[in-house]
Amino acid sequence: MTATPENPAETPLTAPGEILHTGAADYPGLDEWRRLPLSQQPTWHSHPEFEASVAELSANPPLVFAGEVDNLKRRLARVAQGEAFLLQGGDCAESFDGATADKISARVKTLLQMAAVLTYGASLPVVKMGRMAGQFAKPRSSDEETRDDVTLPSFRGEIVNGFDFTRESREPDPRRMVKAYNTSASTLNLVRAFTEGGFADLRAVQQWNKGFMENPAHARYEQIAGEIDRAVRFMEACGVEFEGLKRTEFYAAHEALLLDYERALTRIDSRTGEPYITSGHFLWAGERTRDLDGAHIDYLSRVHNPIGVKLGPKTTPEEALALIEKLDPHREPGRLTFITRMGAANIREKLPPLVEAVRDSGAQVVWVTDPMHGNTITAKNGYKTRRFDDIMDEVRGFFEVHRALGTYPGGLHVEMTGDDVAECLGGSDVIDESAFDGRYESLVDPRLNHKQSLEMAFLVAEALSRR
Numbered sequence: 268m269t270a271t272p273e274n275p276a277e278t279p280l281t282a283p284g285e286i287l288h289t290g291a292a293d294y295p296g297l298d299e300w301r302r303l304p305l306s307q308q309p310t311w312h313s314h315p316e317f318e319a320s321v322a323e324l325s326a327n328p329p330l331v332f333a334g335e336v337d338n339l340k341r342r343l344a345r346v347a348q349g350e351a352f353l354l355q356g357g358d359c360a361e362s363f364d365g366a367t368a369d370k371i372s373a374r375v376k377t378l379l380q381m382a383a384v385l386t387y388g389a390s391l392p393v394v395k396m397g398r399m400a401g402q403f404a405k406p407r408s409s410d411e412e413t414r415d416d417v418t419l420p421s422f423r424g425e426i427v428n429g430f431d432f433t434r435e436s437r438e439p440d441p442r443r444m445v446k447a448y449n450t451s452a453s454t455l456n457l458v459r460a461f462t463e464g465g466f467a468d469l470r471a472v473q474q475w476n477k478g479f480m481e482n483p484a485h486a487r488y489e490q491i492a493g494e495i496d497r498a499v500r501f502m503e504a505c506g507v508e509f510e511g512l513k514r515t516e517f518y519a520a521h522e523a524l525l526l527d528y529e530r531a532l533t534r535i536d537s538r539t540g541e542p543y544i545t546s547g548h549f550l551w552a553g554e555r556t557r558d559l560d561g562a563h564i565d566y567l568s569r570v571h572n573p574i575g576v577k578l579g580p581k582t583t584p585e586e587a588l589a590l591i592e593k594l595d596p597h598r599e600p601g602r603l604t605f606i607t608r609m610g611a612a613n614i615r616e617k618l619p620p621l622v623e624a625v626r627d628s629g630a631q632v633v634w635v636t637d638p639m640h641g642n643t644i645t646a647k648n649g650y651k652t653r654r655f656d657d658i659m660d661e662v663r664g665f666f667e668v669h670r671a672l673g674t675y676p677g678g679l680h681v682e683m684t685g686d687d688v689a690e691c692l693g694g695s696d697v698i699d700e701s702a703f704d705g706r707y708e709s710l711v712d713p714r715l716n717h718k719q720s721l722e723m724a725f726l727v728a729e730a731l732s733r734r
């Protein structure tokens with residue numbers, strides 16, 4: 268978010284004295300989605316608080332600015348060209364109570380550590396992005412959940428309803444959108460302070476490891492951090508001052524699932540007159556809502572943010588090309604990211620036809636691997652989990668496919684936390700099912716814990732440096 272000498276802000280965020288953004292009430296086409304098939308939404312339009320909640324969101328300030336969003340698009344254009352790497356990580360579903368300073372700082376620290384490992388190991392700039400400050404809505408496989416003989420609406424993320432298994436809590440409540448906005452604002456405020464106010468200073472690279480439990484990934488990290496520290500001190504001793512070492516850009520991303528919320532936070536950029544979603548810098552459409560003729564893709568096609576689309580194992584090359592045509596008709600570098608989530612068992616077979624078709628079409632998308640969502644299993648004791656080995660195997664497969672096809676493996680998208688949770692099985696500090704009862708905190712899907720996240724970063728750094 269901040270311009271640094273390495274990453275100058277090419278666009279001014281706004282001209283002095285100019286209004287940043289205006290509402291988007293009458294902008295042509297922005298409400299077309301309302302006439303299209305729209306899946307995974309709560310039925311809350313007749314709720315007495317619905318209109319007031321949307322009106323409040325529409326009048327609130329934007330959470331991010333169009334100039335920042337444009338800068339991110341430029342960074343992603345470099346990723347598409349193989350000159351940078353994208354790291355996206357954060358909670359499966361953020362929770363209101365989880366937006367504490369400790370948890371947010373642990374997550375940001377872990378992402379900064381992963382980025383340091385990647386930057387140092389692969390000698391590439393890393394674009395850092397949190398699944399944070401807005402990741403409150405979840406698509407679900409089923410509209411209902413049954414426990415014993417009680418059936419209630421599924422939990423759809425705290426922006427919609429509550430996690431507790433009671434009828435009252437599972438009732439969708441539009442006021443939750445306002446709470447999600449406020450929680451996103453305070454999260455983003457802290458993240459901006461951390462990443463721009465000294466916390467992300469590369470001279471603190473060794474400090475980021477403090478407070479985390481010892482294990483082999485930490486020992487490897489200590490070694491890299493020591494080398495970075497020596498290099499920075501050497502340059503300082505030579506009188507070289509890099510402003511860029513003191514702070515870092517950090518972008519916010521979430522799934523654009525709840526269109527009532529995204530529409531209310533869409534604003535017209537006063538510099539360009541174009542619509543931007545201002546609830547986050549980068550938005551993606553999920554595997555369940557990426558229908559070409561559906562509401563989500565239509566809405567995302569009309570805003571100027573960089574957009575991601577999740578692609579599962581059933582995606583055909585024709586669908587991938589049609590998504591490019593719809594979302595990136597002008598082939599704008601950095602506009603479109605395909606986040607593939609095939610599953611370890613599928614990636615080596617299902618990814619190549621997609622990559623080949625896109626490569627041969629001449630389109631330049633960013634290819635990112637999400638090794639989480641195709642590898643979900645149910646543990647013997649009933650918890651939703653993922654095997655760390657499967658996750659790592661999908662990442663390896665992703666690099667193998669891109670190496671074989673001469674294309675660029677541009678990024679990693681993971682569900683992770685900075686806390687010492689036990690949600691995914693395995694890792695060098697082995698987590699087994701017996702640890703779940705005390706340390707499983709995720710509201711929906713299992714995340715990598717701090718150590719597993721670092722281990723993953725080392726694997727990716729090795730794969731990138733071999734490229």
Ligand SMILES: O=C[C@H](O)[C@H](O)COP(=O)(O)O
Nearest residue numbers: 359405406407408409711712
């Ligand atoms: O992270 C996302 C989940 O995989 C998605 O929300 C579906 O979860 P479910 O199959 O438990 O409903």
Ligand SMILES: C=C(OP(=O)(O)O)C(=O)O
Nearest residue numbers: 406553554555577608640
């Ligand atoms: C639900 C998600 O992923 P997908 O759409 O790929 O299933 C997610 O990323 O939270």
